[in-house]
Amino acid sequence: MEAAQEYLKEQNEFDDNDEPSSLPYNSPFRSTRLHIQRSNVCSRAYFVVVMVFFHVYILNVIALLLYVHYNNGPGDLVSGDGGSSAADSDSGKSLPHPAPSSRELHVEDYSQSFSLPRIEGIRVGHVQRVSLVPDKTHEMKTLSLKPLLFEIPGFLSEEECRVVVQLAQLKGLMDSQATASSQEQEESNQPLLSLSTEEVFSLLDLNQDGLLQKQEIVSHSHSQDGTWLSPDNLRQILTGLESCPTGMLTLGDFRHVYDVSQHPGQEKSGKLHSQFKQRSKHTWLFQGPGSHHVLRTLRNRVTSLTRLPSALVELSEPLQVIRYEHGDFSNSHYDSSPSNSETTCAHTRLAGNTSALTEVPCRYLTVLFYLTSVEEGGEVTFPVADNRTYEEQALVQDGVDLTDTQETCSRGNLRIKPTAGTVLLWYNHLSDGRGWMGELDEYSLHGDCPVRRGVKWVANSWINVDPDYQQQARYQRVVAQRHQAKSGMDYQSLSHSDLHQDL
Numbered sequence: 001m002e003a004a005q006e007y008l009k010e011q012n013e014f015d016d017n018d019e020p021s022s023l024p025y026n027s028p029f030r031s032t033r034l035h036i037q038r039s040n041v042c043s044r045a046y047f048v049v050v051m052v053f054f055h056v057y058i059l060n061v062i063a064l065l066l067y068v069h070y071n072n073g074p075g076d077l078v079s080g081d082g083g084s085s086a087a088d089s090d091s092g093k094s095l096p097h098p099a100p101s102s103r104e105l106h107v108e109d110y111s112q113s114f115s116l117p118r119i120e121g122i123r124v125g126h127v128q129r130v131s132l133v134p135d136k137t138h139e140m141k142t143l144s145l146k147p148l149l150f151e152i153p154g155f156l157s158e159e160e161c162r163v164v165v166q167l168a169q170l171k172g173l174m175d176s177q178a179t180a181s182s183q184e185q186e187e188s189n190q191p192l193l194s195l196s197t198e199e200v201f202s203l204l205d206l207n208q209d210g211l212l213q214k215q216e217i218v219s220h221s222h223s224q225d226g227t228w229l230s231p232d233n234l235r236q237i238l239t240g241l242e243s244c245p246t247g248m249l250t251l252g253d254f255r256h257v258y259d260v261s262q263h264p265g266q267e268k269s270g271k272l273h274s275q276f277k278q279r280s281k282h283t284w285l286f287q288g289p290g291s292h293h294v295l296r297t298l299r300n301r302v303t304s305l306t307r308l309p310s311a312l313v314e315l316s317e318p319l320q321v322i323r324y325e326h327g328d329f330s331n332s333h334y335d336s337s338p339s340n341s342e343t344t345c346a347h348t349r350l351a352g353n354t355s356a357l358t359e360v361p362c363r364y365l366t367v368l369f370y371l372t373s374v375e376e377g378g379e380v381t382f383p384v385a386d387n388r389t390y391e392e393q394a395l396v397q398d399g400v401d402l403t404d405t406q407e408t409c410s411r412g413n414l415r416i417k418p419t420a421g422t423v424l425l426w427y428n429h430l431s432d433g434r435g436w437m438g439e440l441d442e443y444s445l446h447g448d449c450p451v452r453r454g455v456k457w458v459a460n461s462w463i464n465v466d467p468d469y470q471q472q473a474r475y476q477r478v479v480a481q482r483h484q485a486k487s488g489m490d491y492q493s494l495s496h497s498d499l500h501q502d503l
Contacts, residue, residue: 115435116364116465117307118427121145124386132301144385144414147444148427151416152305155423156298161371163294164285165457168321173281176322176330201254212249214241234358235342277406278330280448284318285459295319302367302461305425311476312364316347316464321371324378324448324456332383332403332447335460336363336428338440339467347464348475364437364465365427370458374418377452381405381412383445390442409449418456429467437465
């Protein structure tokens with residue numbers, strides 16, 4: 001018994017004092033505790049990584065949205081551009097268009113920021129569907145890429161064509177003024193103004209002191225006549241004046257300078273280049289509030305087709321309607337003008353540069369309406385359309401000037417026969433690469449072939465844009481201020497109904 005008790009006592013002392021004996025017993029608990037701690041560390045690291053990736057993803061999404069917003073902008077309609085997606089047009093689906101507004105203009109229309117979307121041509125012969133009127137789609141065919149030119153059959157109904165022609169007849173048509181040769185003046189029933197050098201000098205010499213100062217010449221730069229002092233004439237005269245030590249021109253000095261200004265193209269080169277000639281009758285039809293509903297409808301349809309901001313379209317020129325009778329024509333010309341420090345756009349004259357030498361038309365694009373079909377002749381010709389390169393020398397072939405449509409109309413690269421209801425749209429300017437209007441597109445040179453049989457009625461809708469974005473913005477603000485100050489004033493007095501009468 002005592003031996004047993006002593007044995008138990010030794011065992012208890014061994015259990016209390018021998019630490020290694022406790023390790024095997026406690027190791028499972030400690031192992032489990034260490035495992036739990038490692039699992040917590042991994043969970044926290046995983047949570048941090050997930051959160052970092054989540055925040056990076058959110059930041060990327062926000063950055064993408066900001067990029068899209070600031071590149072397209074609230075007024076940029078490129079995303080809705082029917083020509084911007086070949087897939088959409090090839091699929092045969094009708095492209096959506098913003099519904100045109102028939103409301104009158106409000107001040108906020110002029111203060112908005114906008115860009116100039118362009119329809120993409122894709123390739124010559126490409127057809128894309130556009131929705132311009134309810135329950136109907138039109139096919140828009142690319143005729144040329146240089147210039148960017150489209151044809152839309154059935155743009156106007158037969159009734160709309162008839163109404164526009166009748167309104168032009170009621171308004172009354174005037175002879176189109178253009179330069180003509182002496183022989184043509186004798187043949188024409190409406191001879192153009194012809195002045196001698198001495199008579200021009202006397203007209204310019206306002207104070208009749210026998211000397212011409214710069215102010216006297218510049219004061220005539222806004223003349224709408226254009227038959228005796230063109231922008232080229234004016235530029236040549238001023239160049240000659242600035243070369244004089246006295247800064248003034250005597251009659252003898254002026255005679256030499258004016259003779260040179262009458263033939264600027266021949267002075268620079270020996271190439272043959274005919275002066276612009278035209279024979280037709282035209283008038284202007286206002287399209288703003290109070291005008292015939294057909295005219296307002298056509299303006300809204302042009303806004304929808306071009307995807308341009310409505311303010312630009314509404315503040316552009318009135319609709320020009322032209323009648324070409326047998327033998328009538330127009331030589332090849334540009335509808336717009338190249339930007340120049342010596343000129344200012346006619347449509348922004350309210351906020352224009354008063355020191356500019358002359359006003360010129362600034363037309364971003366042209367929409368031409370065929371109002372009648374023509375039995376023979378009367379085509380619109382683009383003599384250098386889709387040439388590989390543009391060279392002015394190429395306009396003269398075998399001693400014949402291709403811009404002379406009376407003689408060489410059949411030799412143009414592209415001719416479009418008049419068909420009632422068809423519309424042609426082309427861009428007169430290239431893009432500047434930043435969403436605004438760039439340089440004049442030299443390939444937009446075009447003219448009207450002589451009418452051989454029948455009568456040709458067409459209408460031109462020009463969209464005016466100043467190449468200087470800030471100048472255009474200032475003009476819009478001026479119009480807005482005047483519109484606000486004279487809210488009871490007829491809108492026609494704020495539009496361009498009195499502009500471009502003889503351009």
